[in-house]
Amino acid sequence: MTPWRLIADVGGTNVRFARVFDGLVVAERRAYQGARFESFIHAMRAYAAETGGLAGCASVAIGAAGPVAAGEIHLTNIAWTIREAEVEAEAGAPCTLLNDVEAAAYGALTLTEPDYALLSGPAPDLSRAMRLLIANIGTGFGAAALFKVANVWVSCPSEAGHMSLRLPDDAPAGLRSAFPSVEHALSGRGLVDLHAALSGRDDGLSARDICANAAYDPAAAATIRLFAEITGSVLGDLTLAYTAWDGVFLVGSVAKGCAATDPRAMRAAFENKGPMSDRLKAVPVALMLKEDPAFFGLAIAPMRTR
Structure with a gap:
């Protein structure tokens, strides 16, 4: 058998x-x-x-x-x-x-070019990669890294969703106490809560609705911009923490719905890391398209x- x-x-x-x-x-x-x-x-x-x-x-x-x-x-x-x-x-x-995110991280090793969409930065070269970061934005937020050691890939999971969140300097002051951790903002519920806090109303829109409305609704566009800035900043921090120079891959329902909506804002926040900004310019950020990573x-x- x-x-x-x-x-x-x-x-x-x-x-x-x-x-x-x-x-x-x-x-x-x-x-x-x-x-x-x-x-x-x-x-x-x-x-x-x-x-x-x-x-x-x-x-x-x-x-x-x-x-x-x-x-x-x-x-x-x-x-x-x-x-x-x-x-x-x-x-x-x-x-x-x-x-679960650790499992998805190993899934990144099975990707071919049609299995991901490049959001920003240079194209990833998985054949030469040594350190990768995978982040899931869906019901919650999770992240895991992969390191190649002696030709074997080793995973390093985390509980990154529970890290303290630092909002952008120009974010409304009233938001800071409402979004104390990363997952409070970077999740489906978090996106809905961000929209309600920024617009001053709870209009019953889902995360998918907010992403779809961003093209013509100024309130939704403002929410997506802040969401993209937070995403970029958190991913930049995690990339530095893991020295994941060979690429960042996003997975999850919210990532698929919103990651490509404002990639410039996300990239600017990703690279805005002082002396390490130039190093981060060389790091690819991509969205996994493959089902069931x-x-x-x-x-x-x-x-x-x-």
């Missing part, structure tokens, strides 16, 4: 499974509502029963939202705790838990040794 890897992407509502053969051949995809199951193990058993069992499973890679500590991860939207040891006992194969990242992520 050909050995294969079980991969699972655990979101706030759904858990998705697949089998991976020969590194990138993804088969037997299934998605289940997490609320149907008492635990991740129960969901995994349902998948196994539906797809022919776990015989031949050589490894398991799981991506989930939240920090991984001591071989386990506690989920908030689903009352699950996933433990590597329990999964290994069930599957009879080694298991690695990854933060976390799935492809889980397919190739190295197994951690313990």
Whole structure:
């Protein structure tokens, strides 16, 4: 029997499974509502029963939202705790838990030119890259870096969404207390809250609506400009922190909807880092277009040794 890897992407509502053969051949995809199951193990058993069992499973890679500590991860939207040891006992194969953005970061290594859109800076050269930054702007904000060490890619996750946020100097003073952390601004809810704070009204627009309206609505355009400035500044800080000189890749629903709306404002804030401004001019910023980057990242992520 050909050995294969079980991969699972655990979101706030759904858990998705697949089998991976020969590194990138993804088969037997299934998605289940997490609320149907008492635990991740129960969901995994349902998948196994539906797809022919776990015989031949050589490894398991799981991506989930939240920090991984001591071989386990506690989920908030689903009352699950996933433990590597329990999964290994069930599957009879080694298991690695990854933060969801960490999984998407590995997905960046599978990109070809049609899989991303360059937003600013020079074109990335993934064949020569040594350090990359991946940032997710969606329901929340997350970031992870990849470092190439001895010809092996190693991930470094973070909880960057909870970093303190410094708004641009010309932002209205009243906004500062309302947006104390990065995720308070750089998320779907954050964009809606920024728009309400700047316009002085809550008009019921979604993040997608605000992005779409920016072309003709001055209030939406002002919101997107501030959002782009905050995005650029935060990405610039993270690039400096990780020395991710070889490229920044954005993923997530809000990033896809808004990242290209005001790239000049985002780039100006990205590069506005004093003595390091010239260094940042050489860093590409791109938007991932490939669907399911976390799935492809889980397919190739190295197994951690313990």
